[in-house]
Amino acid sequence: MEKxxxxxxxxxxxxxxxxMPYKVGSEIxxxxxxxxxxxxxxxxxxxTEVYSRVVGYIRPIQQWNKGKRAEFADRKEFIVNQPACC
Ligand SMILES: [Zn+2]
Incomplete structure (x- = not known):
């Protein structure tokens, strides 16, 4: 039996x-x-459903194909220095 x-x-x-078991959809x-x-x-x-931009559209990452998800994992975030004033 599973632990x-x-x-x-x-x-x-x-x-x-x-x-106490909780059944949520097919998960317990x-x-x-x-x-x-x-x-x-x-x-x-x-x-958590994560959305991001792919070829110009914002879509849930779960709906992306395997190649695009791999590309998303390789992405790096960086902060662009904002100008002090407008
Ligand atoms: Zn506990």
Whole structure:
């Protein structure tokens, strides 16, 4: 059986330990009893959707093809020095 890990504290759930499962779409998240009693609401489980510009259009990176995603990973951010006044 797959090892169950608490979503909040990262602790491994023991065989005889109580836990709370949360089903979100096809994903199942687990909270140990202590974390569930502290906060019964499942938080921070959604993946962040990142948008960026590709060939002139702003699109979610998840919809890009493999080559464009590799190019996005190679991009470097830099800060352009702003003029002191307009
Ligand atoms: Zn926990």
């Amino acid at each position: 169950l890990i608490c979503h909040d504290c990262g602790k491994a759930i023991q065989n005889d330990e109580e836990y 998240y687990i909270k140990c009893k202590a974390c569930h009693q502290t906060d019964p609401v499942l938080r921070n489980f959604r993946k």
